[in-house]
Amino acid sequence: MEIKYEIYIAAKPEEVWKILVSKEESGKIFHGCGIESDFKIGSKYAYIGPGIAGDRTSHVEGKILEIIPNQLLSTSMVVGSVYGAHYADFESRTIYKLEAFGKLTRLILINDQIKEGDPSYQRSADGGWARVLSSIKSLAETGKPLELPMD
Numbered sequence: 001m002e003i004k005y006e007i008y009i010a011a012k013p014e015e016v017w018k019i020l021v022s023k024e025e026s027g028k029i030f031h032g033c034g035i036e037s038d039f040k041i042g043s044k045y046a047y048i049g050p051g052i053a054g055d056r057t058s059h060v061e062g063k064i065l066e067i068i069p070n071q072l073l074s075t076s077m078v079v080g081s082v083y084g085a086h087y088a089d090f091e092s093r094t095i096y097k098l099e100a101f102g103k104l105t106r107l108i109l110i111n112d113q114i115k116e117g118d119p120s121y122q123r124s125a126d127g128g129w130a131r132v133l134s135s136i137k138s139l140a141e142t143g144k145p146l147e148l149p150m151d
Contacts, residue, residue, distance in 0.1 A: 001114040003125050007133050009105045011140035013098040016105045017070045019136050020096055028145040029135040033059050039067055045075060053082045062091070071098055077111070079120055090118040105140075109133060 009016055019025040020035075026047070027034030033049030043064050051057025062076035074095045079087035092115070097108040109129060114121050135146040 001116070001118075001121060002110065002112040003114070003121075003129055004111075005109045005129055005133055007107050007109075007137055008101060009107055009137045009140050010103070011105055013070045013100055013105045016098055016107060016136065016140050017073075019139055020073055025139070028139055029132060030059075031148075033057075037064060039064055041065065041067060046080070051080075051082070057082055059083075062094075065093065072096070087119070090115050090120065092118065107133065107136070 019029065021037075021039060023034035023036055025034075027049060030047055031049065033047040033051070035045055036048050037043055037045030039045070041064055044061065045064055046058045046061040048056050048058055051059055058080040060077060061080055062078055064073075064075055066072060066074040072095070074093065076091050077094045078091045081088065091113075092111055093113040095108075095110040095112070097106075097110075099106045099108075111124060111129060131146070131148050135148060139145040
């Protein structure tokens with residue numbers, strides 16, 4: 001299964017990239033959960049922030065599969081083990097592609113290699129990714145993420 005979105009952002013690819021790889025900036029779009037990694041191929045990453053295991057809850061984690069600064073970030077992705085061991089069987093892949101498009105950035109998001117029965121698939125397909133991308137767009141264009149409710 002695959003989820004794919006394409007959006008256009010009135011910002012340079014470098015600005016959008018910073019939102020994706022900066023702990024502080026990514027934390028603005030993921031309810032205070034910022035990405036932590038050294039961003040080398042094969043390295044681990046995690047979105048760490050407040051949650052059911054305290055201030056350093058690992059909500060999503062995986063490995064860096066491919067990285068080209070300001071152009072491409074590909075990762076494996078699994079829901080943090082704190083939410084249940086059953087999620088370990090449902091690793092997928094997320095790809096962010098950034099391309100200059102005139103004065104804009106074309107952001108293509110692909111979440112693929114999703115296994116049948118993945119408990120997080122429906123939430124992602126039913127607007128989860130759309131909300132994330134909308135908040136990235138808002139943050140890049142206005143300096144403020146969307147104030148999305150926790151769902």
